[in-house]
Amino acid sequence: MNVTILPDAAAIGRAAGDLICAAAQQNPAIVLGLATGASPLPCYARIIQRHQAGEVSFAGARSFNLDEYCGLPESDPNSYRSFMRKELFSQIDILPENTHFLDGNAPDEAAECARFTAAMQAAGGIDLQLLGIGRNGHIGFNEPGDAFTGEAYKTRLSESTIAANSVYFSQDDMPRYAMTMGVGSILRAREILLIATGEAKAEAVRSMIEGELSPACPATALQQHEHVTIFLDEAAASLLKKD
Numbered sequence: 001m002n003v004t005i006l007p008d009a010a011a012i013g014r015a016a017g018d019l020i021c022a023a024a025q026q027n028p029a030i031v032l033g034l035a036t037g038a039s040p041l042p043c044y045a046r047i048i049q050r051h052q053a054g055e056v057s058f059a060g061a062r063s064f065n066l067d068e069y070c071g072l073p074e075s076d077p078n079s080y081r082s083f084m085r086k087e088l089f090s091q092i093d094i095l096p097e098n099t100h101f102l103d104g105n106a107p108d109e110a111a112e113c114a115r116f117t118a119a120m121q122a123a124g125g126i127d128l129q130l131l132g133i134g135r136n137g138h139i140g141f142n143e144p145g146d147a148f149t150g151e152a153y154k155t156r157l158s159e160s161t162i163a164a165n166s167v168y169f170s171q172d173d174m175p176r177y178a179m180t181m182g183v184g185s186i187l188r189a190r191e192i193l194l195i196a197t198g199e200a201k202a203e204a205v206r207s208m209i210e211g212e213l214s215p216a217c218p219a220t221a222l223q224q225h226e227h228v229t230i231f232l233d234e235a236a237a238s239l240l241k242k243d
């Protein structure tokens, strides 16, 4: 794992956005794996800025999002499809038909997960996967458990994730289930970029980098991948051993 500590979320956003733009410049047909949540927002802002400055195009790119809530209409502002449209896709030139999501409302969940997995494979696999990390060490919505997961599946969200994400929802209407790429799907990406900021992520970051490989912290699975870049701010890195 290649770990870089940067001063703040803005610096991480610039570095992460620049890394993704450089990859897209080098490979205009890049297949991106994308994340939602607070962590990627400065990165998406940087990509938009560089696209609008005429420096990078995503016209030939394809994307696959990590996860989607179950039971939210697609048009709900909290659906990850809405999030991506608002925060990135509507402001760059990626073609809507080249952006792929799990359909959290599909009646046959297993068939939907199989469809999504097959679509990723048909696209040639993910070249560059962007990840955040949950306070409990989740990646995508792969929650702590007894075994690492494989391909996309439907999962019950943990209490930690519900507490962290319910701030985006009114009353108590946060979905309890989601569909997510599995850890196996994530590890097949050729390159992985994980970003984490803030003290609330420090323990998960410590486990991911220095802890024992264990499904109790799903992000430890990244220790097995050969090409992982991690951008942290000082707070997220605060529990790492100093050398």
Ligand code: F6R
Pocket (backbone or CB within 6 Å): 034, 035, 036, 037, 038, 039, 040, 066, 067, 131, 132, 133, 134, 135, 138, 139, 140, 141
């Ligand atoms: C989002 C996702 C999650 C988030 C994680 C961190 O698509 O898969 O794993 O990356 O929950 O969320 P934030 O960035 O909001 O702290």
